[in-house]
Amino acid sequence: MTFRKQAMIILRRDLRIEGRSGEAMFITVPFGLVALFLIPLALPLNTELLSTIGPGMFWVVTLLFGMFITFRQSAAESSAQKEQLRMLGVDPAARFTGRAAASAMLLLVFELIVAPAMIVLFAPAAVPGWLAVTPLAILAAAGLAVIGTLAADLTASLRTRSALAPLLVAPLSVPLLVPAAQGLESIRTKNGILIPALFMVAVVLAVAVIGVVTAQPLEETT
């Protein structure tokens, strides 16, 4: 079976499990919306301030709650499952790719739900067109998914996993978060998103390559 086919099977499996458990969509997404709702309550009643910080808050919520999507319990494989996949000859790199792709798709859905909520709650001064924002949203979802999947592999089977994995992901995601925020600002000022988008592509590719190359050695440990 080809690498692509294996990755597609893992992707379909992860999405099917999420479809049955609803962990990301019915728990993490509402939790993210609650966070977005709480932020204005913690700030002085200033519509102008809220419209300024709205897009930034969208990325912060995406980062913090997107992490929980990549670490969802339903995506964590037990040792027995991994053994089975190994015996079936599934390439660890294909497994990494499939899991990261599934997380990226779920993150994209998360962004699609949270973005309108942000627009309604924060009323940003200039709402950028969907076409301009789409590449940034896709790249942010892909980047967060590969970093999260890698962190999940690094912390697999550790007792402190739930605290350690976010500690690894949050600072590593900064090279994604900063250009994403700059990209939105560039759209607002009509400067184009090419530079921030290229920067994000470089980060996503670098982490994805490391994740794929080290999938085999990391597989041996668990």
Next chain:
Amino acid sequence: MKPRYALLGLATIGMVYGFSWASRMPGDAVQGESARIISVHVPTAWLAFLAFGMTAVFGIAWLVTKRAKLDHLAAASAEVGVLFTGLALVTGMIWGKATWGIAWDWGDARLASTAMMFFVYLGYLALRRATPDPVQRARRSAVLGAVGALQVPLVYFSVNIWRTLHQTQSVRPDGASLPTETLISMLVNLAAFTVLYLGLLLWRADQLRVEEARLAQTHLTPNAGAAVVPPKLQPGS
């Protein structure tokens, strides 16, 4: 004499010489006496970059050769890097307060990215502490070390990518923008801090080797309580 002591001695001599040059530096017209901090701030920041770069190199070398010594060197390098990143942040904040009027500016890309690099390697050290098995620990931290090293060029070039409060590099291929005394003091300390890094690296790597051997020994010997067996109760007693 062990090489690490020779290196630490050499570093001390170098730093004394470097600081003597720093005391001869002319006070800056704008920054005043606070400009002297550059002779400590730049070498600490350089050492942080070097240490994190070497963490990645040692980690990748471990993945290839599986030699335990390389893992100890990677861990030791990360620890030294975290220490000196912390020092670079503190000295930078002291200088910022004196020069810019504020110790921390969120709009400054160099400050924010350095702090994030600091947290990445705190995560690296936390991952090592959380992983009890030595092989698993070495493997996982080698991968994280490689990913973490991506932050190093980002932090270094942040002043060029985003034009913010922090000035660009003082020494560039097109020449240095510093007075001679300042430049000499900075370069001498740069060399001295590099030697200090080597000394600390060897020292800490040796400690990690001993700690790991001791832990392995502890796992081999049965617990003291294992010698105590509960008394067997006789039927009817």
